[in-house]
Amino acid sequence: MRVRTSKLARISGCNSSWFCAIPVLRIYEDREPSSRLISHRARTRAMSSLSPSEDAAAVLAWSISIPPKPLPAVDLIKRICIIDFDNTLYRSPVPSNIWDGPSIGILRDKDRLLGGGWWQTPSILDATIDRRVDPDINSQVNRERRYPDRWNKPIVDIALRADQNAHTLNVLLTGRNRNLFSKTMLRIMRNVGFAFDLIVLKQNHPQLGHEFTTTMEFKKCFISTLLSHYRKTERISIYEDRPGHSRQFRDFGDEFNNEVVRNPLVQPRVRFDVVQVQPAHRDLDPLEEIKQVKFMLQRHNKLAQTVDASSRPPPARLFKRVCHTSYMLSPETTHTLLVKFRLKPRLNPHEVDFFGRYIPIKMGKCEPSEIETLGGMGAQVQFETISFGSYSDYIWAVRVKPVGSKATVSTINTIPTIILAKRIDVTEAFVQRIENWEDVCPGDPRYLMFSATVGEQLQLQISVPRTTSQSTGVGLPRQRMLLDQPLG
Structure with missing residues (x-):
């Protein structure tokens, strides 16, 4: 979510029962240049010429709700809760x-x-919606089936409590394009179990008709319109997953209250809380x-x-290429290794990538003769764990050896090694820095014997060459040298 926010001291001083930060939320700010601020004074003058019914209509014009949900009375609303959609309320897919x-x-x-x-x-x-479920069935069970693991439950709880509070206006605000995404957004929100007062997507200005150049310009203009209508608002809380937007909301809140100081009879100061939400995607x-x-x-x-x-x-094409040839582990083996070495419970998944999926043989594609010496593609080899090591909380790995005297293996590392996890800001080459290895022998709870299969790890690559005048990187001829075969 993005919203104006006051200082962190204001947030930490929160004594509201349902606006207080919950454990999964982190409140912080990131410095990023602010986009052009919408003048609250200009917005106030524009709205002041409207009658109460026209004023409410101006707010409703931003919402896609069908039919429009009647707006609460101005005197009733003391708080506004604004929630971002992607990776805040909803675990949207990312590449x-x-x-x-x-x-x-x-x-x-x-x-x-x-x-x-x-x-x-x-x-x-649209692909996040399970079309096998009857859209007219609104039970909680069917909602969970329809959007499995898509909702960020703590933020859903906040939105639900806001919906149940008569003095709070509950708003969903997203930079998704209104013309493109209205239908999908309404389908998703239909079965969430509660109704936002306003569901607002990015569009041209409803009254002025001009196009917003940025998502933040759009959001700040909408919030100005909202506060011009609900002039008795005491507090606004914005839930946002993008640190840069959080900073811009903070600046916007300060600008808003500076205008209030100069025009105290128009509107009281509003407490702006910007709550930084840990991004959640699926x-x-x-x-x-x-x-x-x-x-x-x-x-x-x-x-x-x-x-x-x-x-x-030039035409865009899709290719697949071989990242590495390896002894590939089954998902069950990967899970067992991570459980035995108890990495996931003690490492932050937002800072660490978990692996444990392969024992590398060679980066890239092996020649047919090399594959033949390994027993052919799909050949299975039995391994057992022999030691565990890590380097300065940067990388964690386990060494293994083939079981049986007749087993012949070839790996990048002198001793076959499985990287279990690494920090996202380091490379796999850090495994070479591990010096202290703990023995893992039969009888040790961490000991495991498992089977691995000779295979290739594929990765997809898109070729969208720029025109000569636009080119800033590799051209198509060089890029094709890196690729294997195009996908059909």
């Missing part, structure tokens, strides 16, 4: 690690693909994610055909 880094950048860029990127493609959000099923990206590339290529030939962008 997963099945793509290489540059490809994730392409997907996130709204301008790289014709037709828009990941956040401008409604079918991706990936799509890999096959569904590939399907959605293929649709985006096909859309790009189709639209490219409508562009004049002299400026037509």
Whole structure:
């Protein structure tokens, strides 16, 4: 969520029963240049010429709720709760690690693909809806089936309590495009179990008709309109997952109250609390994610055909390449290793990547002759754990050895090694820095014997070459050298 916020001292001094920070929330701010502030004084003058009914209509014009939920009376509202949607209230999908880094950048860029990127493609959000469930059944069980693990439960609880408080206006505010996402958003919100007073998506200004250049400009303009109507608001709390937006909301709150000081008869000071929420997302099923990206590339290529030939962008293509050839562990084995070495309970999942999925043989693709010496693709080898080590809370790994005198293995490391976890800001090469290894022998609770399979780890790569005038990176000919075979 993004909202204006006052100083952290104001937040820490919160004594409200339901607005107090809950354990999963972290309150902090990140310095980021503020976008242009909307003048509260100008907004107040514009709204002051409206009658109460016109004033309420101006607020309702921002909402997509069908039918519109009647607004609470101005005298009734003392607090406003504004909740962001993506990765705050709802665990929206983001591009997963099945793509290489540059490809994730392409997907996130709204301008790289014709037709828009990941956040401008409604079918991706639609894919989070289980269509096998009858949409008219509103039981809690069916809601959970319809959106499995999609809701950020602590934020849902906050929204639910706000909905039940007669003196609180409950608002969902998102930068998703109104024209593209209204239908999907209403379908998602229909079965959440409560109703927001306002569901607001990014659009042109309802009264003035101008286009907002940024999401923050849109959100601040809406909040100004809201506060111009609810002039007796004492407190506004904004729940936001993006630190940069939190900082801009804080600046906006200070600007708002500076205007109030100069015009105390117009509106009292409002306490702005910006609560920084730990981002929460959930990936799509890999096959569904590939399907959605293929649709985006096909859309790009189709639209490219409508562009004049002299400026037509090259076609976008999807490739798969081999990241590494390894002895691949089953998901069950990976889970058992992480449980035995008790890493997940004591490491912060937001700072650490968990692995335990393979014993690397070679980076990239092995030659057929090399695969043959390993017993062929799909050959199985039995291993057992022999030691565990870590380096300065940066990387954790377990060493293994093949079981049986006839087993022949080849690995990158002299002693076959499985990286169990590493900090997100270090590379796998840090495993070479581990010096102190603890023996893990049969009888040790951490000891495990398991089977691994010779296989390849594939990663997907998108080729969307820039035109010559736009090129700032590798061109298509060089990029193709890095790729294996295109996906159909």
